[in-house]
Amino acid sequence: MNAIPDMDGRLLLLGAGRMGTAMLRGWLASGQPADRIVVLDPAPSEEIRRMARDADLILNPSTGKLDDISVLVAAVKPQVMDEALSGIIPALSAGTTPLILSIAAGCTIASFKQHFGEDAPVIRAMPNTPAAIGEGITGFAASPEVSNAQKNMARALLSALGEVVEVTDESLIDAVTAVSGSGPAYVFLLAECLTEAGMRQGLPLELASRLALATVSGAGALLKASGKEPAALRKAVTSPGGTTAAALEVLMDDQEGLCRLMERAVAAAARRSRELAGKKN
Numbered sequence: 001m002n003a004i005p006d007m008d009g010r011l012l013l014l015g016a017g018r019m020g021t022a023m024l025r026g027w028l029a030s031g032q033p034a035d036r037i038v039v040l041d042p043a044p045s046e047e048i049r050r051m052a053r054d055a056d057l058i059l060n061p062s063t064g065k066l067d068d069i070s071v072l073v074a075a076v077k078p079q080v081m082d083e084a085l086s087g088i089i090p091a092l093s094a095g096t097t098p099l100i101l102s103i104a105a106g107c108t109i110a111s112f113k114q115h116f117g118e119d120a121p122v123i124r125a126m127p128n129t130p131a132a133i134g135e136g137i138t139g140f141a142a143s144p145e146v147s148n149a150q151k152n153m154a155r156a157l158l159s160a161l162g163e164v165v166e167v168t169d170e171s172l173i174d175a176v177t178a179v180s181g182s183g184p185a186y187v188f189l190l191a192e193c194l195t196e197a198g199m200r201q202g203l204p205l206e207l208a209s210r211l212a213l214a215t216v217s218g219a220g221a222l223l224k225a226s227g228k229e230p231a232a233l234r235k236a237v238t239s240p241g242g243t244t245a246a247a248l249e250v251l252m253d254d255q256e257g258l259c260r261l262m263e264r265a266v267a268a269a270a271r272r273s274r275e276l277a278g279k280k281n
């Protein structure tokens with residue numbers, strides 16, 4: 001992950017579940033001083049409690065006052081975000097509003113401004129599940145109030161989850177959600193479908209599943225390691241008149257092929273993302 005720039009104040013992590021913990025691991029591993037990180041979570045996992053014991057992480061401070069917070073990473077579920085923010089805002093020290101960095105699906109920049117004021121610097125980010133092993137990708141959009149230094153800070157913090165890309169317009173977060181946020185599920189489904197199709201060709205379940213899983217993960221690893229375009233790799237393994245060409249003729253059908261299906265699936269996810277964001281505000 002990228003080195004985290006020196007922080008003026010402290011970092012507050014609101015919600016230490018799967019995503020929060022993945023980020024925390026990365027921050028601590030990259031040398032971020034644990035005593036500059038405050039974690040709030042009503043039922044912290046054993047791992048988080050161990051970090052608090054062994055690494056001086058500040059967990060659920062009882063002082064009532066959250067002094068000197070310069071970055072608030074909001075990593076609770078969207079449905080509890082408003083309640084969680086309302087619970088901490090009175091305890092934040094008055095004065096400068098911290099950078100708000102949210103990874104919550106469907107929580108818009110405007111929804112944070114309702115809590116922190118119109119001038120609050122807010123970043124809305126959308127990670128994905130491979131973040132759990134540092135192999136995710138996060139797209140983010142920043143409100144105009146976010147300074148370049150704050151953006152660099154956010155990039156570094158999010159890089160604990162994998163790659164980080166910026167989109168210039170918040171409305172594109174719905175498309176990011178539809179492609180990479182929900183995308184891992186499409187790939188898992190591909191492995192399921194490939195297993196089932198293999199069984200229909202006579203393979204026993206265990207063997208079909210092993211072949212499909214290794215193929216999906218191996219192809220993904222090759223795609224990443226080679227640095228080549230997927231289309232170039234596809235063409236390289238497709239001999240004219242061969243077996244791959246026979247399959248691709250079906251998969252690349254203009255009307256019923258995978259591209260058309262994926263277009264509809266991604267459009268459905270983007271539409272749902274817009275609906276959910278609309279509902280929250």
Ligand SMILES: NC(=O)c1ccc[n+]([C@@H]2O[C@H](COP(=O)([O-])OP(=O)(O)OC[C@H]3O[C@@H](n4cnc5c(N)ncnc54)[C@H](OP(=O)(O)O)[C@@H]3O)[C@@H](O)[C@H]2O)c1
Binds near residue numbers: 014018019
């Ligand atoms: N997981 C993904 O693949 C993914 C992808 C993209 C975006 N996201 C977003 O990332 C966020 C976190 O997701 P997650 O998968 O890490 O969820 P999670 O595992 O449920 O983590 C959320 C954590 O917040 C805690 N919490 C609940 N109320 C709180 C409060 N008032 N103050 C502080 N902490 C509180 C929860 O505790 P309890 O469990 O005790 O309630 C839990 O430990 C969500 O907003 C989600 O939309 C997740």
